[in-house]
């Protein structure tokens with residue numbers, strides 16, 4: 001099964017839409033609730049990162065019997081130093097975004113913690129691709 | 139186990155959103171049909187990724203954030219309700235989203251500290 005969700009940079013009102021839809025699908029597929037919770041956290045943070053830091057993006061979600069694979073691809077400023085961006089507390093969020101309670105520098109660490117596999121490919125001034133995978137068996 | 143411990147445990151299991159709504163200095167703003175939900179504990183934070191990463195199902199969330207994403211997070215994390223501290227005004231978008239997601243939003247004149255302290259006493263005394 002493949003699902004695609006467009007994600008608009010700057011549009012916080014729609015952040016969480018893909019996560020909420022994917023959650024419904026996984027519930028219908030009777031995936032372990034503990035695993036669904038982890039996937040939802042990781043996908044939500046990925047969505048919000050595109051909204052907060054990029055121009056626009058696409059979440060492509062592929063589900064098979066064993067796993068879910070999420071590819072979050074955006075066009076945007078890219079990440080110059082991925083290792084640094086992964087550090088807890090590192091953020092370049094604008095003051096307006098911080099005012100909303102985003103920009104704690106916890107999103108990427110949350111994604112890492114809540115996925116079984118995570119990879120970031122980024123090109124400055126082009127965009128970022130984050131690949132997440134979670135397996136359904138315990 | 140002494141008898142008083144048992145009473146506390148029963149109280150803990152039975153704490154519901156409606157009990158908070160019935161406190162003085164709290165007002166229910168949205169989600170009146172979801173007030174029978176049980177409260178398993180609470181998390182207090184204004185950083186959304188902190189809540190996303192650390193709050194758990196059925197917890198009450200204390201915050202001063204008032205925008206729409208609060209409802210999205212509460213719904214994704216299956217929190218029992220949201221308490222907006224210090225008389226901060228929930229946005230119309232938040233109320234609308236909470237109404238459609240069935241998330242009780244409660245406003246209080248208490249600060250996050252005061253509200254959290256009171257709730258802690260009830261849940262853990």
Ligand SMILES: Nc1ncnc2c1ncn2[C@@H]1O[C@H](COP(=O)(O)OP(=O)(O)OP(=O)(O)O)[C@@H](O)[C@H]1O
Nearest residue numbers: 049053085091092093102103104105106107108187
């Ligand atoms: N899709 C992206 N495009 C460009 N930069 C990004 C992207 N995702 C993350 N970053 C960069 O990595 C930093 C750290 O991201 P992370 O999600 O950990 O924290 P944050 O988004 O700043 O705050 P929080 O997630 O706690 O709200 C960001 O501040 C930003 O500089």
Ligand SMILES: [Mg+2]
Nearest residue numbers: 048049107108
């Ligand atoms: Mg983030």
